[in-house]
Amino acid sequence: MSGHVRLRDLTVQAADGTPLVAGLSLAAGPGTPLVLLGETGSGKSLVLQAIMGALPPHLRRTGEVVLDGQPLPEGRARRGLWGRRIALLPQEPWLALDPTMRALAQVAEVYRLVRGMPAPRSRAEAEQRLRDLGIEEAARLYPFQLSGGMAQRLALAVLRATDAPLLLADEPTKGLDAARRDEAALRLRDEAGRGRTVIAVTHDIGVARILGGHLAVMLEGRILEQGPSERLLRDPAQDYTRRLIAAEPSQWPTQWRAPSIAPPRPAGEAVVEGRRLGKRFQDRAVLREVDIAVGRGEVVAVLGPSGCGKTTLGDLLLGLLPPSQGEVRRAAGLAPWRFQKLYQDPPSAFAPHQSMRDALRHLGRRHGLAPTLFEGLRDRLRLPPALLDRRPAELSGGELQRFALLRALALDPVFLFADEPTSRLDPITQQEVALLLRGLVSERNLGLLLVTHDAMLAQRMADRVFTIEAARLLPAGRAG
Incomplete structure (x- = not known):
């Protein structure tokens, strides 16, 4: 199987010559994961795309990618290795x-076309992979019918079906609840233990800890420091790495927020309210007898594993789905666009062939918004002007999520349903966005429904925290 890979002076440049990855040299081999850790836009994903030979056409790569002692071929010849020698x-x-x-x-x-298995065995193997990842009930569903976390697990099942010696994983646990995140990271570590070479990109320090192996911290396209993961995370040499570790939600000041077990109604005026809400999909009850209200100037968090109904609840409150029972009431006299959603998967919220500049220009024209409004929000969200002329596929997940947040905030919402709003952000940016959202709730008297897998994030941000268990909404701490 082998799978030894070496990067020699790898450089990726933008069309104007700006270096996005600058002279990177790294090596990885079977048994020891290589983890690239860093903030959004630091060039981590570009390294994986360069290895795959799948960089966007406007970017230029120099340097060598060597697999098992041989430089990888270019163009179609490298694509012929996809799923056989390299999997992403x-x-x-x-x-x-x-x-x-x-x-x-x-x-x-994958089993049939890449591995050459007969159809019955291919189906049996696929069923086992879905069971391994806890999504066997999704076997007959299409991707659009899956939650973000379930879609992530399906993509992981496809990856594991390949027999490629080199596995590349770009944010492999994004969108997963804590238990599933740890399980997915352990499975990747197990793949390395089985003799595969694993190169993983993550902004999640918990995932880096689980994967172990060799850790390289990236910033602005360069390796800032590298070494054995356990040592580097315990005693980092660089201030930036220390800032990354300190920005984990578990390290945030507890004085941010002290939520308590509370009744389902806010203390002040409710901006949106659901009474006895229920939702069924075919013969499956996703939500039953749910009472919830979000008041002006407060954050309500809803926790729960992937597929438990968190996103469905938010969509019911926004009117994006009709309830099977119960009713939803929204504050009267407000334009519909002042009830906004921040989507879990940003690509689904943007036109794929439209640049960010055009997307914001059209939004401004439609609602009469001044360009200075976008500029101010761009600065607060740390989105440099150079990103405006890129299309969604040319942005990292974190960059695209921040543009989605910018677009939602520009419409001056009274209610914002934030569906995993920080799952695509590195710890530093996550903390900045969380602080921004918390501040905007107070500044604009905004009601925020926060759906998240991260219990610590919910504790730090929310006034009230709930969980969904067996299709019912319960105050956090009273599940059972």
């Missing part, structure tokens, strides 16, 4: 999955 778990599962194929068929196809 991309950052956005929506972009990796075929929207016209059911989940089981997508995994079985």
